[in-house]
Amino acid sequence: MQPRSQADLEQEMGECWAQVDGGTLSLQQAFGTFEDWIIQLGERKAFLHPNLRQWMWYDRLHDEWVFAGCGMGEAIMLTIGSLGGVKKLPQPEGVADWCVYMQDEVLLGPLRAEELRTKLNSQQVPEDILIWSTRATDWLLVVDEKAQEIVFADRAEGN
Structure with missing residues (x-):
C-alpha cells in the first residue's frame, strides 16, 4: 500500500467533515483513531488534528x-x-496541485506542479532539482519530463 500523503489526508478529512456536517456519520465514525491522521513525511511524523x-x-x-x-x-x-x-500557499485552497523545489540548496516555491512542468520544459529550471510534492512523502527527482507531465522517482529509486 502506498503511504498516505498530505494531499490524501486533507482530502479525506474534508470528506469526513462533509459526512459529519451532513449527519451521515458521527465524529467517532468519521475520524476513527488518532493514528488514522498521522503520516510520515521524510524523517518526521505529522498529525492532522481532526477537530482543529x-x-x-x-x-x-x-x-x-x-x-x-x-x-x-x-x-x-x-x-x-x-x-x-511549512511553506505557506499564496491563498488557502486545496494543496494537491502544489509543490516546492530545491535548487542549489535554496528552497523555491510554492508553485503549482503545472508551473514547474512549464519551467522544466522551457529549461528555466534544471532537471537536477529536488521536488517536494504534497502528493508524496519525501523529496523526489525528475526522471523524465514529457509535454504534458513530469515523471518523478524517490531519491532512493533514482540513484
Missing part, C-alpha cells in the same frame, strides 16, 4: 505534538533532514 483542522509535528525530544503553524489548505508540509517546516 490544524497540522502538528511530533517532537521526539519532548515526546509531544507541536503546532506546525498551518491548517488544512494553508501550506505545504515538508522536511529537510530531521527538520520539519
